[in-house]
Amino acid sequence: MESQNKLAESIRGHHEGILKEWVDTQLTAPTLRLDLMKESELRDESREFLTLFSHALIGTSDPGAPAWKATKDFLAQVAKSRALRGFSPYETATFIFSLKQALFGLAGTVNKDGKNLFTDLWTLTQLIDSLGLYTIELHQKNREEIIQRQQQELLELSTPVVQLYENILALPLIGTLDSARTQIVMESLLERIVETGSIIAIIDITGVPTVDTLVAQHLLKTVAAARLMGADCIISGIRPQIAQTIVHLGVNLNDVITKATLADAFLVALQRTGANLGKPLAPKKD
DSSP, X not given: OHHHHHHHHHHHHTHHHHHHHHHHHHHTSTTOOXXXXXXXXXXXHHHHHHHHHHHHHTTOOOTTSGGGHHHHHHHHHHHHHHHHHTOOHHHHHHHHHTHHHHHHHHHHHHOOSHHHHHHHHHHHHHHHHHHHHHHHHHHHHHHHHHHHHHHHHHHHHTSOOEEEXXXXXXXXXXXXXXXXXXXXXXHHHHHHHHHXXXXXXXXXXXXXXXXXXXXXXXXXXXXXXXXXXTOEEEEEOOOHHHHHHHHXXXXXXXXXXXXXXXXXXXXXXXXHHTOOOOOOOOOOOO
C-alpha cells in the first residue's frame, strides 16, 4: 500500500514530464491516426487519463475497485469515440499501452532500491495491461453494436415500400429472406398500408435468389398480416425455376394471386381497384 501510494505521488509530482513523454511516444508511433483525430484532442485525452490514473492509484492498484470507476468510465468514452471514428482495436489499445514507457522511466528514476523498483514495475505492468485489455474489450463491443446498427439500417433500406398508384403499394425484395428481415418487411408494409389506406400490396420477389420452405412461409405470413390490415397481396417475380421449387415443396399459394412480372401484377392491381388511367391523348391535327 505504501509503495503504490508513493508511486502515485511520484506520478502526480512528475505529471507534466510524464505527459510530454507519453504524448511524444504516441505521436511517433506507427499507429498514429491524426487523420481521425486532432493532436490537441490526443493531448487532452492523455492529460485527463493520466490525472484520473494517478488519483485512482492512491489506495488501491486493483482496477476492479470502486476507486477506478472514473478511470474506466473515461476509457469507455475513449473506446466508443475511437470505434465510431474508425480506429482499429490495436490503434485504440496503443493509447494505454504506450504509457508504459514513460511510467517505467519514472519508476527507474525515483527508485534506487531494486526491490522497490521491481514492485513498482510489476504494479504498473498489471495495471496498464488490465486497462489496455479492458479498452480492447470495450472497443470490440462498440464496433459490434455499430455493425449491428448498420445491418439494421441496411435491412430497412433494402425493403422500401413504394406507392405505385392510389391504393396500390409495391414491396420489391432483394436478397435472402430470413426471420429477422421478414419481421422488418412485415412491419414496413403494414405501416405503409395504414399510412396510405392502400388495399393492394404487390410483393415482388424477382431479386430473391431462392425460395425454400422457410422463405415461402415468411411470404405467406406477410400476406396474412396484410389481409388483417385490409389489403390483399399479389406476389410477382415468380420465375420458372422458383415456380417449380414451390410446386416440389408443396407450398400452398392457391389463395394468393401470383404473376411472373411486376408489370403484370400492377395491371391486375389497377383492375381490382377500378383505377381509371384515362384515355391517351389523340394526336393533334394540323
